[in-house]
Amino acid sequence: MADSDEDFVLSSSGDDRPKGRGGAANSRRSTRKSKRADGAPAPGATKREKWEDIQRSWDNVVEGADGSIAGTVIGLLEATKRKRLLRDTTPIQRGIIRHLVLILDLSSAMLEKDxxxxxxxxxxxxxRDFVTEYFEQNPISQLSIIGMHDGLALRISDMGGNPADHLTALQEKAFTVEPKGASSLQNALEMGRAELFHTPTHGTREVLLIFGALSSSDPGDIHDTISSLVEDRIQVRIVGLAAQVAVCRELVMKTNDGDESGYGVILDEGHYRELMMAATTPPSHKDRRKERPKSPHDGIPLPNR
Structure with a gap:
């Protein structure tokens, strides 16, 4: 009686034999038929779907030896920082000593969960990330933080060059302050103007405003405050969290010589961080010193003594 395993090997050995010339020719002929003359796949060929070519953000994530992705996250942050610094390669003069007031919206609009x-x-x-990055890029600059809370301006930290003081103040406000009431652009800008009024003229005067509301509750005419900011040579940048507001656009344009690129509305969390961290790069330096008004005594020689 023949072995059943041997019968199986003998019966299946014909399928494992290499194809002859006829088989190879048939395979080449079928390959030609799968493509049309213009290079497009034939109607009967397998078509690749568009969703199969999507590049997903987690495909390039590599776990470290401890099983965490902290190293990958740090690498992505460093790549974003290098991209921001190399974005504008035009040789321009930038301000070295900066004086910046960071205004945070602490109104009820900040309770939204979008x-x-x-x-x-x-x-x-x-x-907190902004404070750390700001002093890394501008080690001899100064910073102050103000909040818009319940229709008033709330001082969070005074003007200073120690990042630890600002980080501690932000940490305390995270547990003691709850977003409440309306925001007041005029009160916050007036307090920021008072912080920057006595700063020396050889440094920049800047305001970065994080605005989450769509309206402002002001005690007076905010256009008077805008005129005062222009007169004091204070540059304002705004990051909107909801939508574009006309008065914010006017504020940025008038304080930046008609340039409205300093006003951006976020699209998502990543765009929010990008717009905020863009303010850590020193702005282009301009001679914004006020000219001394002419006196009626100019040109008259002083008497000899």
Missing amino acids: LRPTRFLLTLRYA
């Missing part, structure tokens, strides 16, 4: 976990908590986290 940014996770909330606008308020994400803003505080980005504000």
Whole structure:
């Protein structure tokens, strides 16, 4: 009696034999038929779907030896920083000594959850990252933080060059302040103008405003405040969290010589961080010193003594 395994090997050995000339020719002929003359796939050929070519952000994530992705996250942040610094390669003169007032919206509009976990908590986290990045890029500059809370201006930290003081103040406000009431652009800008009024003229005067509301509750005419900011040579940049507001656009244009690129409305969390960190790069330096008004005594020689 023949072995059953041997019968199976003998019966299947014909399928494993290499194809002859006829088989190879048939395979080449079928390959030609699968493509048309213009290079497009034939109607019967397998078509690749568009979703198969999508590049997903987690495909390039590599875990470290401890199983975490902290190294990959740090690498992405460093790549974003290099991209921001190399974006404008035009040789221009930038301000070295900066005086910047960071104004945070602490109104009830910051309780919205369109940014996770909330606008308020994400803003505080980005504000801490901003303070660290700001002093890394501008080691001899100074910073002050103000909040818009319940229709008033709330001083969070005074003008100073120690990042630890600002980080501590932000940490304390995260547990003691709850977003409440309306925001007041005029009160916050007036307090920021008072912070920058006595700064020396050889440094820049800047305001970065994080605005989450769509309206402002002001005690007076905000256009008077805008005129005062223009007169004091204070540049204002605004990051909007909801939508574009006409008065914010006018504020940025008038304080930046008609340039409205300093006003941006976020699209998502990543865009929010990008717009905020863009303010850590020193602005282009301009001779913004006020000319001394002419006196009626100019040109008259002084008497000899």
